[in-house]
Amino acid sequence: MQISIIGLGLIGGSIAIDxxxxxxxxxxxxxxxxxxxxxxxxxxxxxxxILGLNEAIENSDLIIMAIxxxxxxxxxxxxxxxxxDQIVTDxxxxxxxxxxxxxxxxxxANYVASHPMAGTEHSGPWAAQSGLYDGKAVIxxxxxxxxxxxxxxxxxxxxxxxxxxxYMNAYNHDVHVAYVSHISHISSFALALTVLxxxxxxxxxxxxxxxxxxxxxxxxxxxxxxxxxxFENNAENVISVLDTYIEKLxxxxxxxxxxxxxxxxxxxxxxxxxxxxx
Amino acid sequence: MQISIIGLGLIGGSIAIDxxxxxxxxxxxxxxxxxxxxxxxxxxxxxxxILGLNEAIENSDLIIMAIxxxxxxxxxxxxxxxxxDQIVTDxxxxxxxxxxxxxxxxxxANYVASHPMAGTEHSGPWAAQSGLYDGKAVIxxxxxxxxxxxxxxxxxxxxxxxxxxxYMNAYNHDVHVAYVSHISHISSFALALTVLxxxxxxxxxxxxxxxxxxxxxxxxxxxxxxxxxxFENNAENVISVLDTYIEKLxxxxxxxxxxxxxxxxxxxxxxxxxxxxx
Numbered sequence: 001m002q003i004s005i006i007g008l009g010l011i012g013g014s015i016a017i018d019x020x021x022x023x024x025x026x027x028x029x030x031x032x033x034x035x036x037x038x039x040x041x042x043x044x045x046x047x048x049x050i051l052g053l054n055e056a057i058e059n060s061d062l063i064i065m066a067i068x069x070x071x072x073x074x075x076x077x078x079x080x081x082x083x084x085d086q087i088v089t090d091x092x093x094x095x096x097x098x099x100x101x102x103x104x105x106x107x108x109a110n111y112v113a114s115h116p117m118a119g120t121e122h123s124g125p126w127a128a129q130s131g132l133y134d135g136k137a138v139i140x141x142x143x144x145x146x147x148x149x150x151x152x153x154x155x156x157x158x159x160x161x162x163x164x165x166x167y168m169n170a171y172n173h174d175v176h177v178a179y180v181s182h183i184s185h186i187s188s189f190a191l192a193l194t195v196l197x198x199x200x201x202x203x204x205x206x207x208x209x210x211x212x213x214x215x216x217x218x219x220x221x222x223x224x225x226x227x228x229x230x231f232e233n234n235a236e237n238v239i240s241v242l243d244t245y246i247e248k249l250x251x252x253x254x255x256x257x258x259x260x261x262x263x264x265x266x267x268x269x270x271x272x273x274x275x276x277x278x
Numbered sequence: 279m280q281i282s283i284i285g286l287g288l289i290g291g292s293i294a295i296d297x298x299x300x301x302x303x304x305x306x307x308x309x310x311x312x313x314x315x316x317x318x319x320x321x322x323x324x325x326x327x328i329l330g331l332n333e334a335i336e337n338s339d340l341i342i343m344a345i346x347x348x349x350x351x352x353x354x355x356x357x358x359x360x361x362x363d364q365i366v367t368d369x370x371x372x373x374x375x376x377x378x379x380x381x382x383x384x385x386x387a388n389y390v391a392s393h394p395m396a397g398t399e400h401s402g403p404w405a406a407q408s409g410l411y412d413g414k415a416v417i418x419x420x421x422x423x424x425x426x427x428x429x430x431x432x433x434x435x436x437x438x439x440x441x442x443x444x445y446m447n448a449y450n451h452d453v454h455v456a457y458v459s460h461i462s463h464i465s466s467f468a469l470a471l472t473v474l475x476x477x478x479x480x481x482x483x484x485x486x487x488x489x490x491x492x493x494x495x496x497x498x499x500x501x502x503x504x505x506x507x508x509f510e511n512n513a514e515n516v517i518s519v520l521d522t523y524i525e526k527l528x529x530x531x532x533x534x535x536x537x538x539x540x541x542x543x544x545x546x547x548x549x550x551x552x553x554x555x556x
Contacts, residue, residue: 224546268502
């Protein structure tokens with residue numbers, strides 16, 4: 001199969017590596033406006049060639065978009081304008097605003113909304129790695145709006161990445177990811193800002209980082225471009241989760257202030273229930 | 279050297295394993311009121327014997343306390359009442375209330391306040407592991423109040439655990455750990471509570487957990503007994519950090535609500551500076 005990947009960062013790059021290695025892609029074309037990323041991807045053999053968007057579309061069976069949400073929203077209709085039989089999918093962690101944008105496009109059936117739930121806090125083609133997706137979940141949204149043929153090809157592609165399939169409508173997807181992914185990132189960004197604000201002596205932050213801080217703050221290294229886009233496009237759900245989160249923190253604060261040890265202990269015991277789920 | 283370890287959980291157990299393996303301890307006595315923990319520690323050869331506190335003190339050169347903060351505060355003066363030349367240290371992640379409690383004890387010099395900055399979210403002797411402390415930092419507090427001989431022995435003990443030494447007064451220690459450890463745990467407990475509250479369908483939490491949630495929520499599995507004690511004994515600092523943290527979260531919320539993408543992007547870029555430190 002001839003595939004094009006638009007965006008050769010962590011997400012697109014990691015897809016390229018495994019689709020080639022595992023024999024799904026015969027030839028991989030990269031579309032990448034960042035020259036350094038394009039050059040790197042070509043140099044390390046991640047892609048066979050770098051082409052402009054239109055030429056890439058013409059020469060592809062499958063087009064995988066791995067770019068931030070706003071770019072996906074603006075580019076997807078333009079890509080659908082140009083496809084014949086080509087199949088298009090994306091990798092964004094928000095889905096409502098994307099599916100909404102092309103709901104009535106006459107090539108809507110050629111598009112499959114998908115979200116591979118994997119990543120690291122690093123970015124760029126240098127961060128791409130084989131096995132990133134193995135065993136993780138991919139969410140397919142609003143599959144009734146995709147043609148059976150398109151869905152079959154995209155599902156097969158994710159099978160080559162060893163991903164578990166989950167089906168959801170775009171609205172439910174966006175609510176769920178606000179809880180299990182987006183809030184974790186805000187929590188981590190805010191934690192980093194809190195510590196950077198107060199700890200002027202950066203040597204101490206480093207020396208004391210083994211107390212749990214390193215694990216909770218890992219996500220704070222994540223890309224500003226990607227996450228600004230995500231929060232913007234999932235604002236309503238993210239704000240609702242943030243409200244609950246701030247409420248829980250205030251409950252802790254009040255319980256600590258009033259020295260209600262039973263209350264604190266109860267809250268921690270309840271939080272411990274997450275053990276059974278993860 | 280003949281050592282006693284009071285509390286054979288993750289912390290005390292991991293100390294026992296490496297002090298024996300690396301030849302620091304000739305004989306290890308455990309003091310443990312939880313019968314299941316005591317039995318397990320004896321069975322797996324973590325300790326040579328389980329004794330009552332008084333007998334353990336009599337037979338030891340060095341006594342290591344690895345129990346929650348409140349128990350340490352209540353037990354330390356009683357132990358110092360009974361020591362002759364024996365040296366005593368503890369492992370608590372709060373120091374102010376402990377050093378305050380025995381400030382004027384006539385055996386104060388026999389005690390070294392130490393905090394090995396390592397751990398996992400698991401607890402009990404089953405969670406103990408070799409290498410837990412390797413390369414991590416241990417903080418010594420108010421060392422001018424300990425005798426040179428006591429300090430020498432306790433430092434040597436932590437050298438056998440391969441830990442880097444840091445010196446701080448107890449007050450500064452408690453401020454720093456509030457930022458780099460205690461707030462991370464509250465952040466994680468609150469995150470777990472938020473998700474458990476809203477996600478009634480627990481299958482979804484599991485399936486979607488690869489989006490970063492697993493990393494930020496790891497600490498939410500930590501022991502209620504230990505952490506209730508910590509928050510209680512470092513209340514003032516923890517509340518001050520919580521205030522800043524909640525402020526940062528609100529800034530995110532308002533920026534997202536008002537769709538100020540530049541502001542969101544700026545905040546994330548600032549948070550990214552944590553990369554250079556960790």
